[in-house]
Amino acid sequence: KAGVTQTPRYLIKTRGQQVTLSCSPISGHRSVSWYQQTPGQGLQFLFEYFSETQRNKGNFPGRFSGRQFSNSRSEMNVSTLELGDSALYLCASSLVAGSGGANVLTFGAGSRLTVL
């Protein structure tokens, strides 16, 4: 079956712009979570959605937002981009949400954002 698909794979923006990233989970997976990966901070949890509801949120400013659609596809948006937002943004899907034995994550290839 198809894996987790993230688009776009690469993008370049300038400071002050906004960006929307898309994630299509594995068929049947209802939970989608987002992560920011940078060399300095490692992998940091952004937020998780399950059945169109945000279940958990990491410690990121309000410029970072997301949503999930009825088909489980998810988008994340970053407004008023800053240089420090340059990162690899990873999306992962899982069957269920939150902690627990079934919450094995399948990651997409990521969207690499460069802010100039």
Add this chain to the structure above:
Amino acid sequence: GQQVMQIPQYQHVQEGEDFTTYCNSSTTLSNIQWYKQRPGGHPVFLIQLVKSGEVKKQKRLTFQFGEAKKNSSLHITATQTTDVGTYFCVSSNTGKLIFGQGTTLQVKP
């Protein structure tokens, strides 16, 4: 909040040498997962440990969960160049997944 400390941050080994990475938490973990990320790639699930003192093996990889469920380790026997990458431990706290900083392994052929 809950933190997971992972050490070492980097490890360079000669091919054939063993490698171990450790994750430590100040609080009891309900479970711990391990992922591997190859250079330029994305994290891939390796294994999950749930029980106190649990030990699981995957070929040359041995995963352990501490008796107190506050620490875990991943040991690779006789490393190969294909083992290169960053290994992450992941725990969960009130639904939020917390990643260790990762250990980047480089293997010299």
